[in-house]
Amino acid sequence: MSDVTILAPSPTLTVTVEDHPQGSEIHVHAGGQGVWQARMLRRLDVPVTMCCVLSGEIGRMLQHLLEDEGITVVAVEREGRGSAYVHDRRQGKRIVIAEEEGDPIDRHARDDLYGAVLHTGAESKAVLLSGPAGDSTVPADLYRRLTLDLRNEERPVIADLAGDRMRAVVEGGIDVLKVSHEELRSDGLVSDASVPDLARAMRRLREQGAGAVIVTRSSEPLLLLDEHGLIEVSLPRFEENEARGAGDSLTAGVVAALTRSETLRDALSLGAAAGALNVTRHGLGTGDPDAIAGLRESVQVREIALSDADAGMPQGRVSPDGLAALAETEES
Template identity: 60%
Template sequence: MDATIFAPSPTLTVTIEDHESGPDIHVHAGGQGVWQARMLRRLGVDVTMCCVLTGETGLVVRNLLTDEGFRVIAVERAGRGAAYVHDRRDGARAAIAETQGDRLGRHELDELYGATLREGIDSRLVLLSGPDGDGVLPHDTYRRLAADLRGNGARVVVDLAGERMTAALEGGVDLLKVSDEELRADGLLPEDADEDDTGPIIAAMEQLRERGAGDVIVTRGGEPFLVLDGDRVLEVTQPQLQAAETRGAGDSLTGGVCAGLAAGERLRDAIVTGAAAGALNVTRHGLGTGDAETIRRLRDGVRVRVLRGEDVDGDRPAAEDDSRGRVSPDGLASLAQPGEETEEVRGHREEGA
């Protein structure tokens, strides 16, 4: 199982942390697409990352991405790449220096667009992510990519907000993930909406469907997130774990959902994988990290309640798999363990799902 990620401008991240023997300096590739890809890879999905790598930082990012096991399809250019240096020695994150990098030129964008279209058609599952800066590429790129990919048989997932989300919806997407804060910032939720009242969020989700989304996931900080899945509205409660770092939890959730979809799960089950992945990530300092076995076990602690539609029998263990011909949670975990393919997974793969 594989997936393609559109990550236009990965970020070189340098984080300084305290250590008993002196400063501890960590260097990683980062940014939304990288964090999502990292979780997909942890769950056994082969990831192709389409990106632009710029200047000296781009050379470092390429090596870091390759070392993590990603297949990197990159357009290389001179200039300033996206990067940041953060200091966490006192426990809080303080930005020392940050840059979103240079805007993509017409030629780089054309090459990146073509590579994403080619790889996405092959993988059939494409996750469109955004760069850190607003001025890196035209928002309309997301409209064109979404429309062209879906028009050629690929399934498109987006985790975007603002003008990028608006553009992607105009092209049409199969699954949109967004937060309630982002909806509020876009004027789709009232500023004074009661956090316990799901009505305004459900109304916003239905509006997003009218604008071009197939299914919709809306996260709500520490509250259960909501899913518009066909005609049903689901409320998903994640396991409550002690947080070490809340950044990246939403991207881990998105990556987990996409891993489930890549494994052939229906959305009802894929959101459980995503919920477990997002819950685990808050316990870790590394964004988009976690291991498949722990995520599999955390699935048992996820609860899905149907707020509207069929299957209104209240809370039930979400890890229950009542679909035939799909990969179960155990099957998904086995995909992350080379050489331990189960009969179930082998049969699923031979069927070409």
């Protein structure tokens, strides 16, 4: 049994060309959101099971790469095109040579994947729902149904999603939602990255069903809104080497702490440290656990008190009747 079950519908085979004194160096790894989260969890010594669909030749390669990293893989195998990319980073910047999202996951494979998550998740301390390689890979409603079916007071369900998939898990009543301010802006939920604007959006997400909402703001302090109110979490800034994967490392750090019975507010300090260290590295979802533990000591947390006009802090999940009452109040 693993402490964490991750839904990672379509892992990506990554091929990256790096500069080398004797020519070029080619790196082949498993990648994608769920993989980067799983990799950081393993760095933090948390056993992980990944439920995924592995397609064709790419899928067979991914299975070996994932297992070599100590990740338990529960795979639905099928023929077809898997997700993959080839990037050239020899000049210091990522140049896309080729990218492929892979074939959409058909109904039969989705049913098998759904069953795998329910089965393994029932034995885990936490379940993490991550996104697929492409928008058309799986329907968003799969996430809503999984959120409903996985809910258990003793096993938190965490989602790191945006767009239709974010709205789906919120409707399902997700325990913890992590999203970036850029994603909220893309979804039309905020107009800027100001704390009052973000707090209002976070409040709406809680009213609609999310238990707690974490919003990252690039290099700015992240925010958490829960039943106790709003807090800001900050760390020293580092020279950025690779921004991708930092948010996934943050999510993984939070989940790792939750499996050790820490409160969400305490868990954020581990997540913030893991995310901050990741931006200094080439490898996505990587970081030395001792360095992360040391950084955690420098995390700063402060309460933010906003007026009712700015944010109107909720005191818990709001029922459908409560939402109707709020709508009537706003109309009047």
